[in-house]
Amino acid sequence: MIPILFAAPLFNDLAMRFIHALSRLPDVRLGVISQEPQEKLPPDVRQGLAAHWRVENALDPGQLAWAARSLSQQLGPPHRLLAINEQIQVPLAEVREQLGIPGTTAAVAQNFRDKAQMKAVIRAAGLPCARHRLATHAQEVWDFAGEVGFPIVVKPPAGAASQDTFRVGSPEELRALLANTPLHPGDPILLEEFITGEEYSFDTFSIHGKALWHSWTHYLPAPLEVTRHDWIQWRVVLPREDDDRLVKDIRPVALRALEVLGMDTGLSHMEWFRRADGSVAISEVGMRPPGAQITTLMSRAHAFDCATAWGRLMIFGTFDPPTRQYAAGAAFLRGYGQGRVRAVHGLDQIQQAFGPWITEAKIPQIGQEKATSYEGEGYIMVQHPETAVVEQTLLSIVQTVRVELG
Ligand SMILES: Nc1ncnc2c1ncn2[C@@H]1O[C@H](COP(=O)(O)OP(=O)(O)O)[C@@H](O)[C@H]1O
Ligand SMILES: [Mg+2]
Missing domain, CATH: 3.40.50.20 (Rossmann fold)
Incomplete structure (x- = not known):
């Protein structure tokens, strides 16, 4: 044993x-x-x-x-x-x-945990990612904003789940943020140039530093938009296709980034942007399985159990690359306003229209408190052989289901 x-x-x-x-x-x-x-x-x-x-x-x-x-x-x-x-x-x-x-060593773990160090390593390798600076004085924040222009992003150097990450759109907003955020020499904040584009993940199984397999998802809309507007019912889509253009552009960049950061054995979760001009930029990467129900989406799309595969990889060093058989997606259910869940509307309609494609759901319960996380009060997940059907179904779900708070 x-x-x-x-x-x-x-x-x-x-x-x-x-x-x-x-x-x-x-x-x-x-x-x-x-x-x-x-x-x-x-x-x-x-x-x-x-x-x-x-x-x-x-x-x-x-x-x-x-x-x-x-x-x-x-x-x-x-x-x-x-x-x-x-x-x-x-x-x-x-x-x-x-x-x-x-x-994995502590030095490598730190590369994946400290976003400033991560970005420095990625940029030093000539790979695209947002310009950044650590700041402990207000003047440094103003200098950075002057160099890259508004909007900028302000976040903790080692955050998670988009908590305490802010988009600062103007000098007025920056002044307000600085008034509410005391800066300490020992406790820097991370500033980043704001990247405008579509946001995606790129999730990779690696063994001894060699990438074996990947899957990817599209966030609709970007998590920062989701935390800025706590009523947005957002979606994550895992497309069935390895979209030629998108994957061709991000894959070499992602794999090189994992290499320079020192990815060893495991499942990594990278987030990245595609700008309107088609260029890509890495946002961040964790050396751990993804959250936001993506682990489940990976399991559904590839008809395997992602958690078991991760365990086998980590313990025995083995991995059988699964084939993608479906597109999968999640719609996060979130109430508008304050209070507890009073009712959930539209579920019957969704069940009737899309029942066979729903793989799992967490339905908000009456009396449940409003969620603090961007995953909301509940979710509905779907799978289908066609990506367009998954996209359309998720859109219908977020347009139809309404979580009433009060
Ligand atoms: N430089 C940036 N430009 C545009 N959006 C950003 C930038 N950095 C972060 N974001 C947005 O904020 C979200 C949270 O930031 P991220 O660095 O991923 O932190 P976390 O570790 O909390 O996931 C991202 O998913 C993205 O939507
Ligand atoms: Mg993130």
Whole structure:
């Protein structure tokens, strides 16, 4: 039996899906590290755990090392120490190094976590991405805005899920933002030139630095638009085709970027833009499976289980590239205004019109609080052999379904 450790600060849906998949791999004895008690796991997931260690703060390398050591006393020396969460990647890599567990190094994890460093590495390789600067003084912010022009983007150097990322469109908006954002010498903010274009992902399975396979998605509209307008019911489309032009342009850039950043073995999630003039630019890349339900879309479009494939790759170093058989997509359901969910309208109509293409749905529940994340109060996912049908169906869903808050 092979001892494998998986760290998940919280037991969200995605973490539970990965725990479930890992625990079912042959010969794996799974130890889980989390902030939440194992009692929070549903019985079928909990059953798969050989051991569990609870920590107060899963992002603290000291606590992670303590948990990993304690679990290795129960299970034997861990073969891998894994996680899918974005924020945990660097502390986890530090603990791997400390305990001599094979896997991505902390230096590489930092390249994927620190957006300023990531952009510096990507630009140094001559690859396209937004101009950027770290700033700790208001003057630096004004200087940068003067150089690149408005709009600019202001974000934390190591964020996730578009939280605290702002588009600043004018000197007035910048003045207001600076008034509300005290700058500290030890706590820089990241400034970026604003890239106008369509936004996509490029998701890659790699082994020992060699890309084996990719899939891609289109965000409609861009996540920043979605967080700026908390009522937008947005869509993610995973096209069936490897659109000649788009993929031909981004693929070499994406693969070279992964190489210079030091991607080792795993599933990476890159975000990128295509400008109106056709040029592409990398936005950011994480060395972990994607969120925003993209992992599920990848599973549906390729008729495989993405979480299991990731587990096999990470633990046994094997990967069978699946063939794309469908287009897939998600429509995120989001209420307008404030309050709790009072009603969800239009579901019957959608079920009647598109029922056979719906693969899964999380329907907002009456009384549920308004979501804080851009994933909204719920979602509906569809799959179909034709990309155009998926696109049209998602559009109909977001135009028909209405989450009433109050
Ligand atoms: N330089 C940029 N130009 C235009 N839009 C941007 C830029 N940087 C970020 N965004 C928008 O903000 C969103 C969140 O920023 P991102 O760097 O991806 O942070 P996160 O780690 O939170 O996903 C992106 O998905 C994109 O829509
Ligand atoms: Mg992002």
